[in-house]
Structure formats: C-alpha cells, structure tokens
Amino acid sequence: MPPRLKGKAQCRWSIRFRDKERGGRSNFELPSFLCICMLPPAAAAAIRATAGSPRAVRRVHARLLKEGLADLPSAPALLVSAYARSCLFPDARRVFDDAPRRDLHLYSALLAAVSRSPTPALALPLLRRMLSEDALRPDHFVLASLAIAASRLRSLRLGRQLHAHFVASPYSADDIVKSSLVDMYCNCGVPQDARKVFESIGVKNSVVWTALVSGYASNGCTGEAIDLFRSMPARGLFTWTALISGFVKAGNNTGAVGLFVEMRRDGVRIDDAFVLATVVGGAADLAALVLGRQLHGFAIRLGFLSSMIVGNALVDMYSKCSDIHSAREVFEGITVRDVISWTTILVGEAQHGRAEEVLALYDRMLLAGMKPNESCWSYLERAAAIDSMKREYGIKPGLQHYTCYLDLVSRPGYLSEAEELITTMPYEPDEAINCKWDSVAKVRKIMAEMEIRKEPGYSWIEAGKESRIFHAGEVPLDVGEEITGFLEELVSEMRKRGYVPDTSSVMHDLEEHEKEQHLFLRGWL
C-alpha cells in the first residue's frame, strides 16, 4: 500500500520532521512557491513508495499532474523508474517522451527500465539519441544499465565494446559497473572473462559472488562453480539457489539434488520458494517421480503448497513423470495462477493426448481473464483456436502451431484428422512432419562439421533407491538374457496376432529389416 499523502487540496505537500520544541514529530507544510521549482521530498517519497504496484503509480502520477508537479526536476525520472518497477514499460516511455528536459538522470532511469524490459535492444537507439541529440556522456549508472542490456541480449560484441568504453572512462573504478560486466560475460558464455573482471573488484559483495557462481555453473563449469562457492566468505539462500539452478541449467540434475540435500544439512533457512521450484525442475528433467513426491511433501511442510512458482514446477514435474492426475490436482490447488500455470497444465494434458481437457482448460483460461500467449496457442484445438487466433488476437498461425496440433490429434489416434490437417494447412510440411531424409542428412553433416554431438536418447527406471539407465540397443549384462528372452516371447506372440512393425517412426534412413530391429533392440532380435 502506498503511504497516505498529506494534504488534499492544491499544492499541499509537507515534510515530517523531529520537533525538538514540542517533542515527537510534526509536519511542516511546504509553501507553494517552493513547489514551483523543486519536487517536494514527500512527493518524491510517494513515487518511490509505489513499489511495484501499478495502481499506486498511476494514482501518484495523476496527483502530480493535477497539482502541476509532474514536470519538476527529477519527477519524470522517478516516475520512469516507478512505472518500470510495475512492468508498465510503455508508460515509462511516455513519461520520458513528455518530459520537458532530458538530462542524464532521466536517460539513466529509462535505460535501466529498457534493459530489464522484454525489449532490451531498444537501449541502443536510446543511447545513440543521448549521445547525438542531447550530447550527454554516459556515466556509471548508464554504463551499468547498458551492460545489463548486453547481458540480456547475450551480445558479447556489444558487451566487449562497452567494457572498452568503461575502462577508458572516468568511472573505470566503479564496482557496480564491474558487477554488471561479470553478469554480462557469464550470460554471454565466457565465465573466464567474467572471472578477470571479478578479480579486479576491490571489495566483493555477495551479489557479485553469486553472479559468478551462477555463471560458472550454468555454463557447465560445475567444478569451478563449486570451488568458488566453497571459497565464499558467507553463503546464504540466494547463493545456494544460484548454484543449484546453475546445475539444473547445465543439465546436472543429480548434482543439483545432491547440493539441495547438502544445503538442508547446512541448516540454511528456506525463506522463499525459489530453491524449491528449481530443484523440483531438476526432478522434472530426471522424470524422477519418487524424488518429486518427496519434494512435494517438503513444500507442504514448509508452507509453500499454494505458492505459484512451486506449484507451476510441481505441475510440470508430475506431467513429465506421466502422473497427469497429480499434476491436475496441484494445478487446482494453486490459489493465484499466471499464464505459466495455465500453459504448463495445458501442455501436460495435451502431451497425454487429453484433447477434451485441453479445450475445457482453454475455456476456463479465457474465463479467468488470462490472455493466451503464442506458445500456449501451439497446443490448442485447431478449428477453435487457430480461427480465434487470427480473428481475436491477430496472431498468424505458424508451421509450429500446426505441428503441435498434429501432435495433439495424432497421439490419441485421430489419424484421419491428422492426415486431413497435413493436406489442408497453408504450409509445406517440414522434417518434423515428413520424411525429408536429405534435409536430415544435411543437418547431421553440419552438426558433425561443427563438432556438435547429439546426446544419445535414453530411458531409465527407478528400482528401489537406484535408477538404471538404458540407451537404445543397450542391454545390461546382468539381466540381459532375461530381458531379451521376454522380448522375443512378446514379439512372436504379437506377430501371431497379426502385428506388422510400423517402421515409419524410425528417425534414421535404414533398410526395412534394420528399421524393424531398431524398433526392438538394435542387433538383438
């Protein structure tokens, strides 16, 4: 809640001060002539106190406009920041455009906003305008924001240029710009360069430690991440979360779970839900249902049951573990759902071939006032959704939407509908839909040239506390005979009942009998 502003009519802004004569605190009402040239501190405080509440920002802005204070020095910059904190980026931009003067403060406020917005690339034209039209030189605040923009854009080129300017600037000793550069180099995939900047920082705070730990881990340098983490002077929940999340991003989910267990042993208090959401995400990637259930129980004990981000992660975990009913149950228990909650359950239901549930959820989603985004559309019913997509939301359905719909109708076995869709859609089918083996071969060749190796697909089962991994065609030595014997029995029984292998799903260009073998255990049957 924003603070109640003192005074109701015209220009009555007051300052609260310690009153020595009367004891306690009193209000000093600012004379109106003072308000003509400076923004009353109470007004500045009111803008800052809007803290991420869109309604509060609009209310305070309206009042400033009404009382003629909105154009006073520093008011536009404060408003730009306040709007950006509420994610109202177009409003922030409008305040900037309407401001009577454009100074460095105003530019740095908008650049900070733009760098964090969904369109950080807009920082560049803004920078050009600042340099040419208004002849302003970037200060350390502007440099820090530009580093964030480069980081979000994953633009190493821009980041390096910026770093060069920074080194040559009068601000080259600023630790906060250096922190932003550490983050930028990490996000651009060169944690070694981030380390060099990190070492140049005199007094390193927890922010920059965390940035580098996270950067190492998420770029797959888990050893360096752990070493750095262990050498930290103090480790809090934030840094643990960063480390564990880095492990999950790098695909080292078992490592992430191990770290979570260690964090618990360390007695770190879990005050917020981020770390739980992260580690549940790791369980989802492993499709480890037992572990996921344990984490679910843990979330309940810690009181995060109705938490949206943990809920979203649990819904995803259960549906990836093929337990769509539990996924649905968790979804129904989330008190405040966002577009991610809806997308997660929708995709889960769709991947389980439950087209009717998808449609019902879609209706509920609209009723709940949720605006489906582009990726959500991919899983919606063709006729209803694609039509409504064009007419109501102005999104042109792309090939990927048709592909996803095809997935949706073909999984539960509506093959004639799938076929009809392929022939009527306004696109040429691509490799994902048809057998374009020459294109596949081309991609494989490029991958070989770039030394990109595809991780072979594998499955696994949990048996007691252990989980066993199976690669395609691989038979574990100790139970090999048992498995192949049983499979041979099954296949001969299937053939007796009229089974003919459907080799169309073998994604390799092989001879027919090789494809058949591929469908079972390569080289064994």
Added chain:
DNA sequence: TATTGGGAGA
C-alpha cells in the same frame, strides 16, 4: 537521483 545476484511454462 538512477546502477549489480537466485525461480516456474512454451
């Protein structure tokens, strides 16, 4: 007077 770190879906 603005600047730095962790999260869930596609």
